[in-house]
Each structure stands twice: as structure tokens, then as C-alpha cells.
Amino acid sequence: MVDVSEVVSPRIVVAAAIIMDGRVLAGERAAEPVTLAGMWEFPGGKVEPGETEPEALERECREELGVAVDVGRRVGADAPIQPGRSVLRVYTAVLRHPASPSARQHRQLRWLSAAELATVPWLHSDATVLPAIATLLLAAQCDAAAGINSWLPGRVPRPGAGDQPRSR
Numbered sequence: 298m299v300d301v302s303e304v305v306s307p308r309i310v311v312a313a314a315i316i317m318d319g320r321v322l323a324g325e326r327a328a329e330p331v332t333l334a335g336m337w338e339f340p341g342g343k344v345e346p347g348e349t350e351p352e353a354l355e356r357e358c359r360e361e362l363g364v365a366v367d368v369g370r371r372v373g374a375d376a377p378i379q380p381g382r383s384v385l386r387v388y389t390a391v392l393r394h395p396a397s398p399s400a401r402q403h404r405q406l407r408w409l410s411a412a413e414l415a416t417v418p419w420l421h422s423d424a425t426v427l428p429a430i431a432t433l434l435l436a437a438q439c440d441a442a443a444g445i446n447s448w449l450p451g452r453v454p455r456p457g458a459g460d461q462p463r464s465r
């Protein structure tokens with residue numbers, strides 16, 4: 298039977314586009330559910346009751362990757378996962394501390410440049426967000442070359458750009 302609350306209000310899945318040095322972190326899904334195994338996604342998961350979307354992302358990144366992140370702004374539009382039932386929302390994020398994310402739940406993790414985004418098979422909902430991610434990665438590369446970080450509002454400029462240093 299159809300759950301009316303899901304039809305009216307689709308379940309929100311949040312995912313983090315963690316960007317570092319012009320690359321974004323992507324993960325290959327492991328066995329569960331088997332239909333999605335081998336497909337690539339951004340770290341994240343379902344928003345639990347009482348959580349904000351950034352809080353859910355911070356929790357998922359701790360659980361899945363063992364890292365603390367600062368969540369930035371939305372990237373792209375809502376992408377249907379199961380139309381009417383669940384929707385994907387991607388946010389930019391940066392590592393709060395220098396740390397290597399570990400593949401606690403993914404089969405493997407990779408840092409992909411804009412040119413490498415199309416080299417892995419993405420979940421269909423993520424694929425719709427990739428053009429916006431590619432634009433961000435290219436902007437991040439340009440900003441890094443210029444010593445600024447304008448692509449992620451709220452983040453401090455890189456050292457040498459006349460402001461306080463970044464924490465990672």
C-alpha cells in the first residue's frame with residue numbers, strides 16, 4: 298500500500314560533495330542493497346527525524362568516512378531517487394581537519410577531478426548533479442590558483458590571501 302506521507306513529503310537523502318584541491322570525494326557502494334552495489338555516489342544518507350540536513354551530513358560523514366566536515370551550500374536541484382518517495386540533495390563540504398576519509402561502508406573511495414567524474418558509474422540521481430559539481434570543481438581550481446576560496450561561502454581564504462588560515 299502507498300504511504301500517503303511519503304507521497305506528500307518525499308524522504309530526503311543528503312549527500313556531501315567533499316571538495317579538496319579541485320577534486321571531489323566519491324564512493325563505490327558496497328553490497329547493500331545488492332541492486333546498487335558497484336554504483337558510485339557521494340557520502341551521505343537519509344535525514345533522521347529531528348535532524349537538520351547539515352547535521353545529517355555531518356553524522357553520515359563521521360559514520361561512513363570517520364571524518365568531520367563543514368557543510369556549505371546546496372549544489373544543483375533536488376534529484377528524484379524514487380519519484381514521489383525520495384529525493385537527493387547534495388551540499389558542498391570540506392574536511393574540518395587534515396584527515397584521510399576511510400572507506401568504512403564503501404567498497405572504495407576516490408578523489409575525482411572534473412575530467413574524471415565520468416569515469417565511474419554513478420547512481421542515476423547523482424548523475425543529474427554532476428554538471429553542477431564539475432562547474433564547482435573548475436571554479437575551485439581557478440580559485441586555488443588565485444589564492445581564494447569564493448566557491449564555498451563561509452569558508453576562510455587560503456593562507457597568503459590576506460586572511461586567517463584554513464583549518465585543514
Ligand SMILES: Nc1nc2c([nH]c(=O)n2[C@H]2C[C@H](O)[C@@H](COP(=O)(O)OP(=O)(O)OP(=O)(O)O)O2)c(=O)[nH]1
Pocket residue numbers: 310311312333338339340341342343344357378385420421422423
Ligand atoms: N548516500 C547516498 N545515497 C544516495 C545517493 N544517491 C542516491 O540515489 N542515493 C540513494 C541510495 C539509497 O537508496 C538512498 C540512501 O541510502 P543509504 O543506505 O545511503 O542511507 P543511510 O546511510 O541513511 O542508510 P540506512 O539508514 O538505510 O541504513 O539514497 C548519494 O549520492 N549518496
